[in-house]
Amino acid sequence: MIELGRLKIILVEAALETIPPSIASHPVVLKNAGKRGKSPHEILLDVSIHYHAMKKLPLKHKRGRPDIIHLSLLEALESPLNKTGRMEIYIHTIQGHAIFIDSSTRIPRNYNRFTGLMEQLFKEGEVPPGSEKPLLYIKTMPLDSLIKAIGAKGLILLSESCVQSSLDNVVGEALNNGFAIGIGGFPHGDFEEDTVKQAAKCYSIYRDPLATWIVVSRIIASAERLLGIL
Structure with missing residues (x-):
């Protein structure tokens, strides 16, 4: 057990x-914006809705999947690890925005409500707007600045192209050395070169690509075992 x-x-x-x-x-x-009564600039990009509009976007294969973040946050924030105060989760978007999430945040289980919450966050900069202690807030900053801001001593990146290691070894190294674990929040493709440069270590926990929320779930379960929570 890790203390x-x-x-x-x-x-x-x-x-x-x-x-x-x-x-x-x-x-x-x-x-889509008219149907929802919102400005086009206020709605989330979603490939299931905006597929035809996205055809000429750069990196289109890695964009427009809010559902990945929704499922991953549900896994993380509802976990015993989070409920015992032993976990922090952050988002760094493909456009360079960092999202900070209070551990007491309860993400809506309904996807449409989640979408509305994220749209409010992007528009207002924090949720609830004007709160002295917001549950979520967003800042524009590079990944290395986020790593420093959260007090991590480095980043362990997970990619199937890196050296194979067991879950418990990866999580144990992160816990013992104060590293953050970076998990790809996109559906297809590889990490960009600038992201890879920020990693102190890179490991593979499985030979093939896995869905983001599956990796989040397995990493959390490993930490719960190592910390004696479950």
Whole structure:
């Protein structure tokens, strides 16, 4: 059993963003925004809705998947590890925004409500707006600045292309050395070069790609075993 340590997770290059200006006037986007009574710039990019509008976007294969973040946050914030105060989770989006999440936050289980919450966050900068202690707030900062801001001594990146290691070894190293664990928050493709440069270590926990929320779940379960929580 590990006595000390707090698990820090960063969902890296997360596919969470509002509609980019370059496609804000696309008919598909305008129709969706009008249906919801919002400006195109205020709604989340979602490939299941905006697929045709996204065809010419750079890195389109890695964008427009808020559901990945939704499922991952549900896994993390409802876990015994979080409820015992032994976990922190952050988001760093593909557009360079850092999202800070209070551990007491209860993410809506309903996807549409989650979407509305994230849209409010991007518009207002914090949720609830004007709160002295917001549950969520967003800042524009590079990944290395986020790593420093959360007090992590480095980043362990998880990628199937890196050296194979067991879950418990990876999590144990993170807990013992104060590293954050970076998990890709996008559906397809590899980490960008700038992301890889920020990693102190890189490990693979499985030979093939795994869904983000599955990795989050397994990492948390390992930490709970090592810390004697479950």
